[in-house]
Amino acid sequence: MTRFLLLATVLLLSPALMAQQIQRQLGDFDFKLGTSASRTMAQGLISPGAIGAFHGGVDLTHADGWYIGQYAPSMGLTPTSSLQLDSYFGYKQRFDDSLGYEVGLIHYSHPTLADRDSYALYGGLTWLGSRLGGAFNDKPANRTGTLFADFGQLPMVDVGLTLKLAYHQLGTPYALSNGGQVNSFNDWSLKLSRPWFGMDLDLIYSNSNLSGGGCDAYSGMNTYCDSMVTFKAQRSFF
Known part of the structure; x- marks a missing residue:
């Protein structure tokens, strides 16, 4: 998964790609590749991209509401930055056109640093274009x-x-x-x-x-x- 994200981010940085986000329909799955976090509730809770750092991620959502993704706020490509990966999976569903809910789990990892990994449980509601959520993060x-x-x-x-x-x-x-x-x-x-x-x-x-x-x-x-x-x-x- 880590190698896939590294390759995906290299593709993101290619000057030949001129859209803000790449999105493809793969059977029952919606695949997204972008330099910002996906449209899920996790977007408000993952770490933001560091200023001056290369960042990007992938998101795969099933038609039934299950999704999985990974976002790198920093790829660790500069001397002052280290690699960080925020991996998440969850489930979202809508009651109607205006109201829905979402729950999931995020794993914050620093592959090049020891004893820095942590997890967060999150959940929330979407209502008329707004997202209201919360999370509990158990850090070391x-x-x-x-x-x-x-x-x-x-x-x-x-x-x-x-x-x-x-x-x-x-x-x-x-x-x-x-x-x-x-x-x-x-x-x-x-x-x-x-x-x-x-x-x-x-x-x-x-x-x-x-x-x-x-x-x-x-x-x-x-x-x-x-x-x-x-x-x-x-x-x-x-």
Whole structure:
């Protein structure tokens, strides 16, 4: 599977491919190949692609609702990055045209690093183009509960809105220099996104309830512990 993903990502980076996503119907299966995560609930919970890193993935969905996929936020092709693979499988079904549900499992792996693998159970609802979900991630160093909401493109302004909120319980309390300790912390993020002339523009606000020396214990979903506003412009190779 790893070799297949590596080959698939090389194909993704080929300048001859000029579509944002390759999609094929293979019998009862829907096959997707792209530089971003698939349309499943897992899209809001897998690790985002690192800035400046090569990333991509595959997704295979059966007509009955079962699916399996793998996404690499980083292929580890640069000296400052390491290989990471997020593998997932799950089941999704719709009650009607406006309401559906989804459950699944994600395996986060770092083949070149020891003792970094972890798993997450996730589930959620889709309703009128919005996705509301949650996940529980049992990591070696901490346990994390995540709530996720993707409201899709907001009417009138044509801007996508995504929210994440996570609670982290440390396996071992982190001792601070002032004699205190950190047993748990929260972090969150808000993302506004909009396509513009072939690019994906993201404006992201992230923060946590840690500050000062407490940030030494931070190992959450955001890049930084403190309040941060990030602007990102990304254009797919194809």
